[in-house]
Each structure stands twice: as C-alpha cells, then as structure tokens.
Amino acid sequence: MVTFVLGILAFATAFILLLLWKAKFQMKATSKGFPLPPGPRRRLFVGNLLDIPRQKAWHRFAEWKQQFGDMVYVEALGNGILLLNTVELVNEMLQKRWSIYSDRPTFVMVGELMGLDNSIPMLQLGPMWQRQRKIAHSHLSPDAVKKYYSVQEDIISLYLNSLIENPENFDSELRLTAGRVIMSVTYGLPVHTSDDVYISEAEDVMKMIGMAIVPGAFLVDLIPKLKFLPSWLPFHKIQKIGSDGRNRIYTMISRPYEHVKRELANGTALPSFTSDCLRDYFDMHGSDVDADTDHIIRWAAGAMYGAGGESTYATILSFILAMALYPEVQVKAREEIDHVIGFDRLPSISDRSGMPYINATIKEALRWKPALPLSIPRRANQPDYYGEYYLPRGTIVMPNVWAISHDDKSGIPSHRFAPERFLTSHVKETATDPYSYAFGFGRRICPGKYLGDNNLFLLVSGLMATVEISKKRDATGKEMPLDPSFTPGLVSHPEPFNVQIMPRSTRALAVVRERVARINPGSGM
Numbered sequence: 001m002v003t004f005v006l007g008i009l010a011f012a013t014a015f016i017l018l019l020l021w022k023a024k025f026q027m028k029a030t031s032k033g034f035p036l037p038p039g040p041r042r043r044l045f046v047g048n049l050l051d052i053p054r055q056k057a058w059h060r061f062a063e064w065k066q067q068f069g070d071m072v073y074v075e076a077l078g079n080g081i082l083l084l085n086t087v088e089l090v091n092e093m094l095q096k097r098w099s100i101y102s103d104r105p106t107f108v109m110v111g112e113l114m115g116l117d118n119s120i121p122m123l124q125l126g127p128m129w130q131r132q133r134k135i136a137h138s139h140l141s142p143d144a145v146k147k148y149y150s151v152q153e154d155i156i157s158l159y160l161n162s163l164i165e166n167p168e169n170f171d172s173e174l175r176l177t178a179g180r181v182i183m184s185v186t187y188g189l190p191v192h193t194s195d196d197v198y199i200s201e202a203e204d205v206m207k208m209i210g211m212a213i214v215p216g217a218f219l220v221d222l223i224p225k226l227k228f229l230p231s232w233l234p235f236h237k238i239q240k241i242g243s244d245g246r247n248r249i250y251t252m253i254s255r256p257y258e259h260v261k262r263e264l265a266n267g268t269a270l271p272s273f274t275s276d277c278l279r280d281y282f283d284m285h286g287s288d289v290d291a292d293t294d295h296i297i298r299w300a301a302g303a304m305y306g307a308g309g310e311s312t313y314a315t316i317l318s319f320i321l322a323m324a325l326y327p328e329v330q331v332k333a334r335e336e337i338d339h340v341i342g343f344d345r346l347p348s349i350s351d352r353s354g355m356p357y358i359n360a361t362i363k364e365a366l367r368w369k370p371a372l373p374l375s376i377p378r379r380a381n382q383p384d385y386y387g388e389y390y391l392p393r394g395t396i397v398m399p400n401v402w403a404i405s406h407d408d409k410s411g412i413p414s415h416r417f418a419p420e421r422f423l424t425s426h427v428k429e430t431a432t433d434p435y436s437y438a439f440g441f442g443r444r445i446c447p448g449k450y451l452g453d454n455n456l457f458l459l460v461s462g463l464m465a466t467v468e469i470s471k472k473r474d475a476t477g478k479e480m481p482l483d484p485s486f487t488p489g490l491v492s493h494p495e496p497f498n499v500q501i502m503p504r505s506t507r508a509l510a511v512v513r514e515r516v517a518r519i520n521p522g523s524g525m
C-alpha cells in the first residue's frame with residue numbers, strides 16, 4: 001500500500017514538472033516574435049481547462065469565434081487546442097497542409113491498451129492507415145456503392161414498416177436500421193437476421209468505447225506513464241480494463257469477419273465489402289490472404305460499424321425531431337415526392353436527381369444539428385506557422401463544424417430548420433454547403449460518405465413518402481412541448497423524445513407492406 005501511495009505521489013510530482021516544462025517550452029517557442037493565435041486568457045498550470053465545458057464544448061467554442069475570430073487557441077493542462085472556425089481556414093490547414101494535420105490525437109486507454117489504434121479513424125498517418133484507407137476508398141466509391149442500393153432500400157423499407165407496426169419504437173428501430181445497413185454492406189449478412197448477436201455485440205462494445213473515450217474517464221490518458229505501473233499493484237486496474245476491452249473489441253470485429261471467410265470457403269458468401277476485399281486478394285495472388293493483409297481487411301471492415309452507424313442514426317434522429325417542430329417542411333417535401341414518385345412505390349436512389357427540395361432537406365439535416373459538431377479532431381505532427389501565428393507540434397486541431405454550420409448568410413436565422421436556405425429560388429446567397437464540412441476534410445474525409453449519403457436520402461424521402469410526424473398531444477388535445485437536449489459526445493444526437501408518427505394514408509401503408517413482402521428472405525449483399 002505504502003509503495004502504491006509513494007508511486008502515485010511520484011507520478012503526481014512528475015506530472016506537475018511536466019506541465020511546468022511544457023509551459024516553459026511554449027513560452028520560449030512563442031517568444032521569437034510569433035505569438036500563439038488569440039484565445040481566452042490562460043491560467044498558470046491549468047491553462048483554459050476551467051473555461052472549456054466538459055460537455056457540449058462547441059457552444060462555448062462558437063462564442064469564442066465571435067470574440068476572437070476565425071482561429072482560436074486554447075490550452076488545457078499544457079495541451080494546445082486550435083479551433084478552426086471557417087471552411088476556408090479548415091481547408092487551408094487540413095487539406096493544403098495535410099501532411100502536418102492528418103494525424104489523430106492519441107488515447108492511451110482506448111487506443112493503445114484496448115487496441116483501437118489499429119482502426120482507420122484512430123490510426124496515425126502511415127502505411128497501415130494508407131492500406132486500410134485504400135481499400136475503404138475503392139470499395140465505397142460512388143460506383144462501388146451502387147451494388148448496395150437494393151439492400152439499403154430493403155432495410156429502409158423494413159424500418160418504415162416498423163414505424164407502422166410500432167411507431168413508439170422509432171428511435172431504437174432507427175439505431176437497428178443504421179447498424180443493419182452497415183452489417184449487410186460490410187459482411188453480407190442477410191437483412192432479416194443481422195440484428196442478432198453481431199449487432200447487439202457491436203452496440204455493447206460501442207457503449208464501452210464511448211464511455212472510455214470521454215476525456216478524464218481514465219487517469220492514464222492524462223498521465224500516460226501510469227500504463228507502466230505493474231498490474232499486481234492493489235487498486236490498479238488499468239491493464240486489466242485495457243486487456244478486457246481489447247478482447248471485446250477484437251471479438252466484435254472478428255466474429256463477422258471469420259463468418260465471411262467460412263462462407264467464402266463454402267462458396268456461399270454474398271458479395272460484401274469484406275468478401276470483395278478477400279476475393280480481390282485471391283484473384284491477384286492466387287492464394288488466401290497473408291497475415292498482414294488479413295489484419296488490414298479485418299480492421300478496415302471492423303471500423304465501419306462504429307464510424308458509420310452512429311453518424312447516420314444521429315442525423316436522422318435530429319431530422320425526425322425537426323419534422324415534428326417544422327411541419328411546413330413536411331408539406332413541401334411530400335408535394336415534391338407525390339409529384340416525382342406518385343403514390344404506387346417508395347422512392348429509390350435513382351429518383352434523387354429530380355428532387356431539389358428533398359436534397360435541400362438532407363443538407364439541412366446535416367447542418368441543423370451536426371452529428372459531429374467538432375468533426376473528428378486532428379493533431380499537428382510538427383510545428384507550423386500561419387500568418388503571424390505559431391502553432392506548436394502536438395496541437396489538437398478541431399474543425400469547429402458547429403460554428404461553421406451556424407451562419408446566417410442566407411438571411412434565414414441559423415436556429416431554424418429551413419431547407420430553403422440552400423435553394424437559389426428562395427435566397428440571394430445560399431448557406432455554406434454542408435457537404436463541404438459534415439463528412440470531414442482532406443485526406444481523412446469520410447470514406448463512407450457516398451454510402452452514408454444514400455442512406456440519408458432513402459430515410460428522408462421514405463419517411464416523407466409514408467408517414468406524418470407531429471408533436472404528441474395531451475388528453476385535452478393540446479400539443480405537448482418538445483425540446484430535448486442533445487448528447488455531449490463526439491457524435492451528438494437528441495436525448496430520448498416522443499413524437500407521434502402515423503401512416504400518411506392507407507395507400508402509403510399498402511405501398512410499404514408490398515415493398516417489404518418483396519424482400520428476399522436470404523437477401524443481403
């Protein structure tokens with residue numbers, strides 16, 4: 001016990017010395033006539049730690065944009081954070097200077113100890129990231145995702161059907177739907193059965209990662225040297241938590257991957273991201289994958305659930321909320337759908353180009369409450385200068401998507417859900433296009449962008465074609481208030497809320513049922 005306390009004291013002292021050294025280093029680095037960018041006043045040792053809210057910091061960051069301008073620098077415990085508040089500036093840094101700004105911040109617990117730093121979103125620039133990115137890029141290109149149209153349409157028609165059967169489950173069914181699309185596309189799992197062990201296991205693991213990644217959840221992320229403490233020390237569970245998490249993550253990504261390998265060996269594998277990658281290798285080399293390539297494909301496929309499911313769910317959940325709050329948007333969206341599609345079928349992806357209002361509505365869904373309000377942060381891998389400013393190596397760089405998306409340049413207040421802000425027929429100057437920021441930037445731009453965007457189209461147009469969403473009413477018929485707060489994490493979505501969802505007409509109901517009846521029970525990709 002005494003050793004343990006002494007150990008902690010030694011680490012605490014080392015930590016304070018490290019902070020002092022860092023503070024001194026930065027003072028020195030900025031004293032050559034190149035100051036750090038502007039930002040709120042920093043306090044000794046803690047910097048701006050106390051100014052940065054632990055939750056939903058993007059609201060405070062948006063205020064700092066007003067106060068300090070397009071580039072804001074803050075510091076927490078010696079770690080610099082650079083906020084980029086305009087698309088132009090983000091592109092200047094993350095796209096033009098990609099070789100400096102394409103690394104990710106490191107996380108000791110989830111990254112190093114749980115092994116998630118093998119996964120594309122957390123990998124640093126380098127051959128491993130490049131190889132995973134390359135296969136993700138080629139197998140999710142606009143052309144490659146065409147073969148997933150029908151499985152997406154199947155799964156989304158199942159969602160619409162679930163809204164007719166159990167409208168009160170709109171939230172949990174949406175989560176399942178987003179996961180089903182990913183599982184079917186990534187592993188070819190049949191659409192009806194993909195909600196079994198694979199999805200529930202993935203959901204559990206995502207929850208564990210979500211909790212472990214919250215800043216401050218583990219002391220080892222603040223004091224990385226703690227990872228070297230021997231595991232036999234009493235009360236010291238870092239290694240154990242890390243290795244349990246590592247096992248759970250590896251099992252979650254390996255179970256469906258091994259399933260595909262077995263199906264390939266039996267000649268029964270359906271086309272999918274994973275089976276295509278494995279087949280490509282076989283066609284090129286005439287043999288099964290080597291250990292290196294096995295690792296690359298296993299992890300590239302494994303990243304899809306976490307990266308693609310939650311963002312789609314968050315965007316559509318906010319959209320459903322918006323529809324209850326802004327019924328006039330539903331009226332216009334339906335007018336367009338009725339005009340273009342008629343009343344005998346559901347919209348399909350090939351209808352998209354003829355639907356300007358629906359496309360503007362999707363942009364608005366990406367803008368109104370962005371699913372990733374601070375995108376996914378980057379880390380400067382070397383010192384840099386921007387104009388008169390110095391940017392130290394190791395600075396965490398955050399594209400301030402929330403502030404970027406909340407501009408009023410179209411003349412329509414940014415808090416309103418109004419697709420018209422993107423239509424030249426309605427405004428003189430359209431709002432900044434969310435496709436320029438919602439899916440990220442430069443070399444790390446979201447590789448699932450086209451697949452994800454097709455999901456958004458099918459969900460938005462399918463919902464508008466078949467159901468009416470409104471606020472709930474109390475016993476006297478009065479509309480109930482609807483103002484949920486939003487979750488604080490990397491991906492932000494509304495906290496649970498209630499709305500009324502009713503089929504638009506008996507015709508719409510029949511169209512959904514007829515479409516679901518046409519799903520081949522064994523279908524998947």
Ligand code: HEM
Binds near residue numbers: 315375376437441451
């Ligand atoms: C509405 C849907 C989606 C949104 C809003 C979204 C948004 C994003 C954003 C903002 C990033 C960070 C990019 C950056 O650092 O600049 C990202 C990364 C990523 N996304 Fe998506 N995404 C969506 C759907 C998907 C889907 C469906 C998949 C996979 C099938 C996917 C896979 C990934 C991966 C693997 C990364 C990491 C890329 C890297 O670090 O190199 N995303 N996404």
